[in-house]
Amino acid sequence: EVQLVESGGGLVQPGGSLRLSCAASGFTFSSYWMNWVRQAPGKGLEWVANIKQDGSDKYYVDSVKGRFTISRDNAKNSLYLQMNSLRAEETAVYYCARGSQGAVDIWGQGTMVTVSS
Amino acid sequence: QSALTQPASVSGSPGQSITISCTGTSSDVGGYNSVSWYQQHPGKAPKLMIYEVSNRPSGVSNRFSGSKSGNTASLTISGLQAEDEADYYCGSYTSNSTPWVFGTGTKVTVL
Numbered sequence: 001e002v003q004l005v006e007s008g009g010g011l012v013q014p015g016g017s018l019r020l021s022c023a024a025s026g027f028t029f030s031s032y033w034m035n036w037v038r039q040a041p042g043k044g045l046e047w048v049a050n051i052k053q054d055g056s057d058k059y060y061v062d063s064v065k066g067r068f069t070i071s072r073d074n075a076k077n078s079l080y081l082q083m084n085s086l087r088a089e090e091t092a093v094y095y096c097a098r099g100s101q102g103a104v105d106i107w108g109q110g111t112m113v114t115v116s117s
Numbered sequence: 118q119s120a121l122t123q124p125a126s127v128s129g130s131p132g133q134s135i136t137i138s139c140t141g142t143s144s145d146v147g148g149y150n151s152v153s154w155y156q157q158h159p160g161k162a163p164k165l166m167i168y169e170v171s172n173r174p175s176g177v178s179n180r181f182s183g184s185k186s187g188n189t190a191s192l193t194i195s196g197l198q199a200e201d202e203a204d205y206y207c208g209s210y211t212s213n214s215t216p217w218v219f220g221t222g223t224k225v226t227v228l
Contacts (some may be wrong), residue, residue, distance in 0.1 A: 035217075037163075044120065044222040045155070045205070045206050061215045095162060102151030102210065103168035109221065110162055 002026035002106055004096045009111030014084050016115070022079040022096030022108060030074040033099035036081045038092040039110075046092075049081065050099060057071075084113045121220035122144060128226040134195040134212055137223045139207030140188060145218055147188035151210040154183055154192045155219075158203045165191060194225070196217075202227045 008020040011058050020036070036048040042091040049060045069082040079096055093110040098108075122140040129135040139146060139154075146152055152170045155163040165174055167183035170190065171187055180195045190209075207220035 003190075015164035031209040032166075036217075044158075047208075047217040047219060050217065059216045069224065100132075101168050101172075102149070103165055104208065105165045105174065107162040107164070 001096075004098065004106060005110045005111075006094065006096045006111035009094065009113045011049060011114045011116065012080055013117050014088055014115055017082070018086065018113060020081040020083070020094055020096075020111060020113070024077045024079065024096075024098075027098070029072075029077040034070075034072060034079045035097045035099055035104055036070060036079075037095045037097050037104065037107075038090070038113075039095070040089070040092040043092075051079070062067045064105070084114070086113075086116050091115045101107035119218075121209060121218055123220040123222070123223045126224045126226065128228055129194075129197045130228045131197055131199065133197050134193060135197060137192045137194075137205055137207075137225070139190040139192070139209075139220045141190075141209060141211075141218075142188055144213055145188075145209045145211040146185065146190050146207075147208045148212060150185070152182075152183070152185055152190040153208045154190075155181075155206045155208065156201075156203050157206065161190065163206065181189060197227055199227050201225060 024025045035050040067085045071080045095110045096108040097104040098106040127171040157163040170185045208224040
């Protein structure tokens with residue numbers, strides 16, 4: 001079964017840091033672009049970042065550039081998102097998602113990140 | 118990068134057809150055949166319903182269809198069923214500084 005499982009969410013103070021992880025299974029992880037997408041409570045989807053199969057190319061939404069870092073470990077079938085200098089408005093469910101054929105075709109169940117004092 | 122524009126809500130009766138629009142620019146929807154559509158039920162992760170404008174992934178009902186004209190893409194749900202009640206989002210590549218953008222989302226209500 002193709003599956004993505006996120007972990008690492010939780011409560012963090014404004015200005016703090018958090019590292020999200022995503023464990024992939026059921027497919028050849030190293031063959032796909034991977035994405036992070038977030039959704040604030042009651043709001044729409046926002047694409048956050050993606051990374052090429054070999055990690056050589058990475059892209060970010062403007063609002064997180066310089067603060068968030070996406071990375072992957074193909075040997076461990078894992079995707080990561082290091083989030084620094086977090087802001088209250090970044091409280092959201094963060095989804096790990098696979099990219100394929102110009103779309104995001106497989107989604108994890110999400111991990112909640114709450115930025116609050 | 119601004120989100121693609123969708124109507125906030127669309128409704129229809131069981132058995133009817135509805136269409137959701139997704140309006141962008143020549144830098145995103147109009148410039149690529151990578152428009153996709155996602156269904157999201159409350160408290161659940163999104164599910165891919167359409168990719169590359171009009172293709173359905175395996176397992177998605179043929180009641181869902183997609184199209185594009187110029188800078189506007191559309192998702193049509195025919196034979197509307199109660200289980201179709203959900204939020205729907207479009208998505209597209211863009212040539213802007215952020216390479217991917219989602220739509221604002223549409224809540225579909227089955228009357």
